[in-house]
Every structure is written in structure tokens, then in C-alpha cells.
Amino acid sequence: MVETRKAGPVTADAPNKRSDANWAKPVDRLSAAGVAGARDDAVTGKRVSGPLQGFGQLWQKSFTVRLDGVDTTPEAVIATWKAHFPEFWPKGQRFYAPLSGIAPGEVALLEIEPVPGAPVRLSTGVLVLYADEESFTFMTPEGHTLSAWITFSARRDGGVVVAEAQALERPSDPFDDIAYKLGGNRQNNKFWEATLRNLAIMVGVPTPVVDIHVTCIDGNRQWRYWSNVRNSATLRSARRTMTSPIRWITRRG
Amino acid sequence: MTATVIELDQDGPAAILRISGDITSASEADLGAAYGLAVANGAKAVILDFSKLEYMNSGGIGLLVTLLVRAQRGGGRLVATGLSDHYRQIFELTRLDEAIEIIDDEGAAVVAATA
Numbered sequence: 001m002v003e004t005r006k007a008g009p010v011t012a013d014a015p016n017k018r019s020d021a022n023w024a025k026p027v028d029r030l031s032a033a034g035v036a037g038a039r040d041d042a043v044t045g046k047r048v049s050g051p052l053q054g055f056g057q058l059w060q061k062s063f064t065v066r067l068d069g070v071d072t073t074p075e076a077v078i079a080t081w082k083a084h085f086p087e088f089w090p091k092g093q094r095f096y097a098p099l100s101g102i103a104p105g106e107v108a109l110l111e112i113e114p115v116p117g118a119p120v121r122l123s124t125g126v127l128v129l130y131a132d133e134e135s136f137t138f139m140t141p142e143g144h145t146l147s148a149w150i151t152f153s154a155r156r157d158g159g160v161v162v163a164e165a166q167a168l169e170r171p172s173d174p175f176d177d178i179a180y181k182l183g184g185n186r187q188n189n190k191f192w193e194a195t196l197r198n199l200a201i202m203v204g205v206p207t208p209v210v211d212i213h214v215t216c217i218d219g220n221r222q223w224r225y226w227s228n229v230r231n232s233a234t235l236r237s238a239r240r241t242m243t244s245p246i247r248w249i250t251r252r253g
Numbered sequence: 254m255t256a257t258v259i260e261l262d263q264d265g266p267a268a269i270l271r272i273s274g275d276i277t278s279a280s281e282a283d284l285g286a287a288y289g290l291a292v293a294n295g296a297k298a299v300i301l302d303f304s305k306l307e308y309m310n311s312g313g314i315g316l317l318v319t320l321l322v323r324a325q326r327g328g329g330r331l332v333a334t335g336l337s338d339h340y341r342q343i344f345e346l347t348r349l350d351e352a353i354e355i356i357d358d359e360g361a362a363v364v365a366a367t368a
Contacts, residue, residue: 018308026342051318052352058322130311137311151311168315218322
């Protein structure tokens with residue numbers, strides 16, 4: 001039996017939107033050689049680890065903000081987002097962009113304060129998996145607290161441009177899963193809500209409102225990925241924090 | 254953007270979703286509906302035929318993850334066939350190939366899916 005269904009209007013092709021070059025090239029192990037400024041590189045030598053390779057439940061999260069009253073285009077919003085990406089992050093969180101900017105295949109390094117005032121800062125990163133004129137997507141490496149893809153996009157909804165961050169994420173290992181349940185999930189939501197709000201303010205929305213939708217796509221844990229803990233950025237960063245006095249003394253000696 | 258067109262070919266427990274055009278996040282409703290129809294008609298394994306796919310962005314790849322979870326929850330399987338070299342590499346890069354088996358030959362894909 002054959003049935004045919006159609007979806008969506010046919011629109012003129014925009015070459016930049018439909019190029020194979022919008023995707024990162026295949027890579028076995030990541031390299032952060034093109035990134036300056038970060039205190040630690042916990043990404044070089046790691047593989048990517050997406051929502052299929054995480055331990056915890058699978059969540060889909062969508063953070064959207066309508067850019068009411070702003071005369072702009074989706075392409076302009078994404079260009080701004082790419083160019084100023086670290087500036088939209090809440091205070092205390094650091095994004096070290098690759099020197100060539102947010103482009104397919106580039107790797108960025110992150111320093112994350114898991115909770116405000118925490119003595120340990122997590123060092124991890126992301127791969128730019130995909131980027132075109134209206135969206136870009138990051139994929140996490142082994143060791144990140146989340147095994148995830150997150151897509152930043154802008155589109156027209158009627159006469160208004162809407163910016164969105166949409167994530168598909170699983171806590172990476174059992175410890176990350178516990179932390180996620182104990183407040184990490186909520187912190188993560190606040191992080192992206194603040195990021196979207198900061199973006200909207202920069203493009204000219206005085207009092208932006210961020211809509212959040214969170215859905216559990218898969219309530220099962222993937223126990224076969226319990227061993228992701230061996231790459232844990234959390235444990236690595238904790239070790240580095242505890243041994244930093246020793247390393248300081250060693251450097252001076 | 255080129256419209257998403259999904260044709261359903263079904264023979265008992267194996268169904269083939271023949272995808273042409275683009276797969277983006279806008280394809281969610283139609284891909285989901287076609288999958289649901291296949292399962293409602295008794296499919297235990299669904300083969301995604303990408304031989305006429307024109308373009309897939311990262312939103313489209315995300316759809317495959319949610320479709321895969323839906324299949325696994327129902328005890329079913331997803332198999333991919335007809336991938337170009339480029340999209341096979343994308344499956345490998347995103348590690349989607351660790352969960353969705355890729356079989357180049359459609360006949361072999363049907364046999365494997367119903368094994």
C-alpha cells in the first residue's frame with residue numbers, strides 16, 4: 001500500500017541554507033587547538049557525545065523569545081548571536097570561542113560555575129555541529145555534564161522574529177544525573193532563559209519574556225552508559241581544584 | 254526549502270518510509286504521522302529510505318532521535334537505507350549510526366529489519 005503525504009510550502013532555495021558545508025566534517029577526536037584564553041582544555045582528544053550516548057533521562061527543552069517591536073530578520077539575529085555569543089551568557093559562565101568564530105567543525109571551550117559561588121568550575125566544551133544563516137547547533141563532548149545537542153535559531157512568526165534555543169539532552173553519567181535532579185536541571189533552565197533574555201535586550205526588546213517548554217522524551221535511563229563517569233568533567237575539575245596548591249608550589253619550585 | 258514528502262510502503266511487519274525533499278524541524282508532524290500510521294498497520298520495523306532526500310539540517314537529525322526513542326519505546330526498530338556518503342558521515346559524526354543501523358541495499362534492509 002502506498003500513500004503520499006505532503007507537508008509545507010515550496011519556497012525558493014537559499015543556497016546558504018542548504019549546503020553540505022553547513023555540517024561539521026567527520027572527526028574521530030576533537031581538538032581545541034584554535035581556542036585561546038581558557039585555563040584548561042578538557043576537550044582535546046575526546047569524542048563527541050550526543051543525546052543517544054548519555055546515561056540519564058532524555059529531555060527536550062525549548063526556550064523562545066519574541067522580538068516584538070524590533071525591525072530585524074532571522075538572519076540578522078543569528079549573525080548577532082554568533083558574533084556576540086559569550087556576551088549573552090549569565091555572569092560567571094565563560095565561553096571561549098574559536099578564533100575563526102562559530103562555524104561548522106569548530107570547537108569552543110567552556111568554564112561553567114555549576115551553582116553560583118561554587119569552588120569548582122567545570123571545564124568542558126562543545127563542537128559546532130551545524131551552522132547556517134538561520135541556526136547553529138552545538139554537540140557536547142565526552143565529559144560534559146550533559147550529552148546533548150542544542151540548536152539556536154531564529155524564524156519569522158507572522159510579522160515578528162522569534163529566537164529559540166532548543167536542547168535535546170541527557171545527564172551524561174550517574175553523578176551528573178543525581179546533580180540534575182537535585183537542581184542542575186533548574187539551573188540549566190535559568191541559564192538559557194537568561195541567555196535568551198540577554199539576546200533580546202541586545203537586539204532592542206526592552207522587557208523580553210522567555211517562554212519555556214520542557215518535555216521528558218524518554219524516562220528510561222541508559223545504564224549501559226554508566227561508565228561515562230570515567231570522562232566526567234565534574235570529577236576532573238574537582239581533582240584539579242584540590243591539587244591546584246600542589247601545582248602552584250611545583251611551578252614555583 | 255523543498256517540501257517534505259513521505260510515502261509509506263508497507264508489507265506486514267516491515268514498513269518503508271520513503272523520504273524526499275528536506276527534513277527539518279518543520280517535518281516533525283508529517284514524519285511522526287507517517288511513522289504512527291506504519292505502526293498502527295502492524296509494523297514492527299520501520300526502514301527510513303533517504304535515497305531521495307535533498308537536504309537535512311540539524312533540526313532534522315533531532316527528529317530522528319525522537320523518532321528512534323518512540324520506536325524503542327514500542328519495541329520496534331529503525332533502519333536507514335539510501336543514505337548518501339555525506340549523510341552517512343553525518344550519521345557517524347552524530348553517532349546516530351550506533352542506534353540506527355545503516356544498510357545500503359533496501360532488500361537487505363527489509364530482511365534485517367524483520368529478522
